[in-house]
Structure formats: structure tokens, C-alpha cells
Amino acid sequence: MSSAAFLAVALLSLQASAFPKSDEPAILRRACPDYTSYASTLHAPYSGGPLNLPYQRPTEACRTFSSPAVEKVIEDVTSRLVDKDLAQLFRNAFPNTLDTTIRWHTNGSASSANSKRDGAQWTGVHTFIVTGDINAEWLRDSTNQLTNYQTLAAKDKNLYSLILGAINTQSEFVIQSPYCNAFQPPSASGIKPEDSTQKDTVHPTYEPSFVFECKYELDSLAHFLQLGTEFYENTGSTEFVTDRWYKALQTVLKTIDAQSQPTFNSSNQFVPNEYTFQRETTIGTETLNLAGVGNPLNSGTGLIRSAFRPSDDATILGFFIPPNAMMSVQLQKTAKVVKAAGGPASLVAELQERGTKLEKAVHEHGIVQHPKYGDVYAFEVDGYGSRILMDDANIPSLLSLPYLGFVDRSDRVYQNTRKMITDKASNPYYLEGPQFHGIGGPHIGLENAWPMSLLVQAMTSDDDNEIIGNLNLVRNSSLHGLIHESIDVSNIKSYTRPWFAWANSVFAQTVLKIAAERPHLIFGEDAKPYTP
Numbered sequence: 001m002s003s004a005a006f007l008a009v010a011l012l013s014l015q016a017s018a019f020p021k022s023d024e025p026a027i028l029r030r031a032c033p034d035y036t037s038y039a040s041t042l043h044a045p046y047s048g049g050p051l052n053l054p055y056q057r058p059t060e061a062c063r064t065f066s067s068p069a070v071e072k073v074i075e076d077v078t079s080r081l082v083d084k085d086l087a088q089l090f091r092n093a094f095p096n097t098l099d100t101t102i103r104w105h106t107n108g109s110a111s112s113a114n115s116k117r118d119g120a121q122w123t124g125v126h127t128f129i130v131t132g133d134i135n136a137e138w139l140r141d142s143t144n145q146l147t148n149y150q151t152l153a154a155k156d157k158n159l160y161s162l163i164l165g166a167i168n169t170q171s172e173f174v175i176q177s178p179y180c181n182a183f184q185p186p187s188a189s190g191i192k193p194e195d196s197t198q199k200d201t202v203h204p205t206y207e208p209s210f211v212f213e214c215k216y217e218l219d220s221l222a223h224f225l226q227l228g229t230e231f232y233e234n235t236g237s238t239e240f241v242t243d244r245w246y247k248a249l250q251t252v253l254k255t256i257d258a259q260s261q262p263t264f265n266s267s268n269q270f271v272p273n274e275y276t277f278q279r280e281t282t283i284g285t286e287t288l289n290l291a292g293v294g295n296p297l298n299s300g301t302g303l304i305r306s307a308f309r310p311s312d313d314a315t316i317l318g319f320f321i322p323p324n325a326m327m328s329v330q331l332q333k334t335a336k337v338v339k340a341a342g343g344p345a346s347l348v349a350e351l352q353e354r355g356t357k358l359e360k361a362v363h364e365h366g367i368v369q370h371p372k373y374g375d376v377y378a379f380e381v382d383g384y385g386s387r388i389l390m391d392d393a394n395i396p397s398l399l400s401l402p403y404l405g406f407v408d409r410s411d412r413v414y415q416n417t418r419k420m421i422t423d424k425a426s427n428p429y430y431l432e433g434p435q436f437h438g439i440g441g442p443h444i445g446l447e448n449a450w451p452m453s454l455l456v457q458a459m460t461s462d463d464d465n466e467i468i469g470n471l472n473l474v475r476n477s478s479l480h481g482l483i484h485e486s487i488d489v490s491n492i493k494s495y496t497r498p499w500f501a502w503a504n505s506v507f508a509q510t511v512l513k514i515a516a517e518r519p520h521l522i523f524g525e526d527a528k529p530y531t532p
């Protein structure tokens with residue numbers, strides 16, 4: 001084949017999935033391979049370690065964003081890491097979100113075109129970040145995808161602008177469709193919306209060219225707040241606190257009030273929830289029973305309902321504890337942001353009060369008695385006395401409560417809970433097999449544990465053996481040089497999602513936390529702590 005013919009074929013086959021970088025010539029952009037297939041095959045140079053892990057970064061021309069500060073951290077960390085396979089994993093995972101998922105970033109100079117389609121305000125700085133293999137932005141994923149870069153935003157103005165844009169974009173999503181979990185490319189980006197193949201009936205209704213999926217997950221709203229509070233904590237900036245952000249914040253408060261309503265009112269009459277969701281499906285966890293309402297919830301708990309979990313699976317009992325804990329933390333942190341921005345004192349007080357009340361509600365209604373472990377946090381409750389005892393790998397989880405800032409890891413009830421959920425006899429979703437083990441969940445099924453759970457377990461541990469054991473187990477099961485969604489416990493070669501940016505971020509975060517707190521575990525005896 002002549003090189004021209006080869007290029008023509010390459011363009012034909014790759015055009016649909018190319019990830020453009022705005023300043024590259026069109027022909028180069030279109031020749032960039034789809035990253036799902038790229039990540040599914042192995043690329044040189046290999047690590048040279050016992051696992052000989054591949055190098056999986058796209059070529060420079062195909063990366064969707066670049067940051068010298070990020071490249072410096074990669075160099076700093078990989079040059080110190082003793083284990084060559086861990087180094088290769090970090091090299092691939094840390095920049096994965098920048099390399100592959102920034103589908104649109106504008107500093108405001110080019111955003112007026114097409115912006116009529118969805119009624120949102122796309123003027124100013126904006127960033128649209130996809131989850132990986134699905135061409136849509138999840139509020140939860142994108143916040144977590146950016147976490148690792150927050151600490152660098154103070155010194156790299158491109159990262160600062162990237163994250164500021166992400167907050168502004170999430171604000172528009174939340175203002176328009178606060179019940180939804182995943183969103184289409186903004187009209188102003190000129191990128192075509194993705195066709196969702198699902199048949200869903202949802203109230204309140206939404207615009208399908210704006211929303212990719214509309215599962216109401218309390219943690220999505222908490223993650224919107226977290227993106228801003230982390231930015232403030234790391235940069236000291238309140239530049240994102242605009243009229244639009246305030247409007248999004250008020251929308252969050254209104255939504256959580258509506259989702260705090262019980263199923264029966266004070267004269268014991270059924271009052272349908274403002275949000276209902278039904279999908280045509282044969283999978284029970286993909287829809288809500290009782291005509292899209294979900295199981296009944298009692299009055300007087302002070303908890304907020306979540307229709308779905310961060311796995312995008314339906315809750316069984318709507319008072320899902322981990323996102324309530326997370327929301328209580330984020331409301332209190334948001335109070336600090338509003339105060340720092342010189343916002344209304346009444347709003348600062350209201351956010352603080354809502355946060356502390358919710359924290360109290362989690363303690364009063366989320367802690368239950370377990371026959372073996374004593375006081376533990378339930379996964380879900382309904383206010384009638386029913387509870388679900390389990391954990392799921394996705395964040396927020398019970399395992400992640402200290403990571404979310406809700407409790408100290410030495411907390412007695414948390415420690416009991418941790419023992420319960422890592423015990424195969426007590427957590428139905430603790431999965432083990434000859435090759436892999438960890439917490440999984442119903443989303444992928446009963447044979448797959450999730451690397452993310454092992455990483456959260458490492459980040460919430462003070463036991464060197466547990467930390468390095470979990471890190472090494474994730475390393476051993478990441479044979480494509482990237483972190484996957486889930487791994488078959490009987491066969492580590494069988495995994496889901498070659499391209500799942502969030503999991504790569506959690507891995508990098510774990511390595512950076514160990515580098516800062518326990519450098520001897522990965523940099524060798526007597527190594528000095530490293531912080532970017």
C-alpha cells in the first residue's frame with residue numbers, strides 16, 4: 001500500500017473516534033487512533049520490570065491537553081520509584097485524563113458559535129471532559145479525574161484554566177438538569193451529541209442533546225461542590241464563584257430539599273417523588289420499581305434520598321449513606337468558599353447548618369448494630385428500620401468515608417465497618433478468587449472485583465503491609481499498563497473497560513499519597529517524602 005493509500009484508509013477507519021486537539025492540523029487529528037482500541041493493545045517501550053508493562057500514552061500530537069507541571073511530576077515520581085512496573089503504570093495513569101479525555105477547552109475567545117442549541121451560557125472559560133470510552137461527561141468522574149491536577153493548578157496557569165472551565169461547565173449542567181448524572185458535549189463545542197441507545201422515561205424531563213443519561217445520584221451533586229471546594233483549597237481562588245455558580249448552588253439546595261421528602265406525607269398519603277426513572281431493560285439494577293419511584297422512605301430522618309449509586313445502579317433503599325456523608329462534608333466546605341468569596345453571611349450560615357444537620361442524621365440513622373462487628377455504618381437505610389449491609393467499589397463508598405473527609409480512619413464505627421466490608425462472610429460483594437480479590441458490586445457482577453476498591457483501601461489504611469500489598473495486587477492485574485474498571489477474580493486477563501480515566505486517577509492519587517506519607521514503601525529505605 002502506498003503511504004497515501006494507507007493514510008486514506010487510516011482516516012476512513014479512525015475519523016469517527018478521533019480526539020481533536022484544537023491547535024493541530026485537521027489531518028493529524030483525524031489520524032489519531034481511537035484510544036479504546038489503542039489501550040487494548042500493548043505499546044513499546046516496555047517497563048523492563050518483571051511484568052514488562054507497556055507504555056500506553058498516546059503520541060504527543062494525539063494528546064488532548066498538555067501541562068509541563070504534570071510532565072515534571074511524572075519525571076520526579078518515575079525516577080524515584082524502585083519498581084519499574086509501578087513506574088510505568090504511574091507514567092501512563094497520572095496524565096491519562098489530560099492525554100485522552102479533554103474533548104473541549106475554551107478560554108472564552110471562541111465559545112459563541114452554536115451556543116443557542118441548549119440554552120446554557122457557554123461564554124467564558126469552559127472544559128468538557130469525557131469519562132473515557134463513552135463520549136459523555138459524568139459529574140462524578142470528571143471531578144475525580146481532575147483531583148490529581150488540583151495541587152498543580154496554583155503553579156500551572158493552563159491547569160488552572162482547565163479546572164476553572166470544568167467548574168463553569170458543571171455549573172451549566174447542574175443549573176439545567178440537576179437530576180442527571182452524565183452530559184453531552186456543550187453546544188458551543190461544536191461536537192455532536194452522542195446517541196444514548198436507552199429507552200428511558202424520566203421526570204423531570206430533559207433535553208437529550210444536553211443530557212446523556214439522567215440517573216439521579218446524590219453524589220453527582222456532592223461532586224459538583226467538591227470540584228469547587230478542592231479548587232479553592234488548592235489555589236486559594238474563588239474565581240469560579242460567579243452568578244452562574246450561585247445559581248447552580250441554589251439548584252443543588254432545591255434538589256436536595258425535594259429529595260428529602262418522605263414517601264407519605266403527614267396525613268399518611270402517598271406523595272410521588274418529584275423524580276421518577278424507568279428504563280426498558282431486563283437488568284433489575286437499571287430501573288426503579290413502583291412506577292419509577294423506588295422503595296418507600298420514612299419521614300423524619302433528615303437524610304437525602306439517592307435514586308442511584310455511583311456505579312449507576314439503582315439503590316435498594318434510597319437513604320444511601322456514603323453520599324449523604326459526602327454531601328455533609330461538601331456543604332460545610334462550600335460554606336467556607338462562599339465566605340472567602342465575600343458571599344452572603346446568611347448563605348454561609350445556611351450551608352454550615354445544613355452540613356452539620358446532615359452529619360448528625362448520618363450518625364443517628366446510618367449507624368446500625370451488626371451481630372459480629374457491633375456498631376457499623378449501613379450502606380443504605382429506609383428510616384423504617386430496614387438496612388442493607390454491604391459495600392460497593394465505587395466512590396463514595398463506606399470504605400472511602402475517611403477519604404471523603406467524613407471520619408478519621410481511627411474512628412471506632414468506621415473500623416468496625418471496615419472489618420465488616422472486607423469480610424467475605426459479611427459483605428456479599430467482597431469477591432475473591434485464585435488470582436484477584438477485593439470489593440466489587442452488582443454493576444459488573446459476582447466474579448469481578450474492582451481495583452478502585454483496593455486503592456481506596458490502601459489510601460485509608462495505616463498498615464504498611466496492607467498498603468503495599470494492595471498496590472502490588474493492582475499492579476499485577478494491570479497488564480495493559482492502565483487501571484481497569486474490574487478484574488475477573490479467577491483470571492486477571494479478563495477485565496472490563498480498557499479506557500476508564502477515573503480509575504487511573506485514583507491509582508495516581510494513591511501513589512502520590514504514599515510518596516508523601518510513606519516514601520520508604522515505594523522509593524526505597526530512607527527515601528525522603530515527595531510532594532509535587
Ligand SMILES: *[C@@H]1O[C@H](CO)[C@@H](O)[C@H](O)[C@H]1NC(C)=O
Binds near residue numbers: 107108109
Ligand atoms: C485565549 O486563547 C486564544 C487562542 O489560543 C488567545 O489568542 C487569547 O489570548 C486567550 N485569551 C485569554 C484571555 O487568555
Ligand SMILES: *[C@@H]1O[C@H](CO)[C@@H](O)[C@H](O)[C@H]1NC(C)=O
Binds near residue numbers: 265267269270271
Ligand atoms: C397529603 O397528600 C394528599 C394527597 O396528595 C393531600 O390531599 C393532602 O392535603 C396532603 N396532606 C398534607 C398535610 O400535606
Ligand SMILES: *[C@@H]1O[C@H](CO)[C@@H](O)[C@H](O)[C@H]1NC(C)=O
Binds near residue numbers: 472473
Ligand atoms: C504479584 O506478582 C508477583 C509475581 O509476578 C508475585 O511474586 C507477588 O506475590 C504478586 N503480588 C501480589 C500482591 O499479588
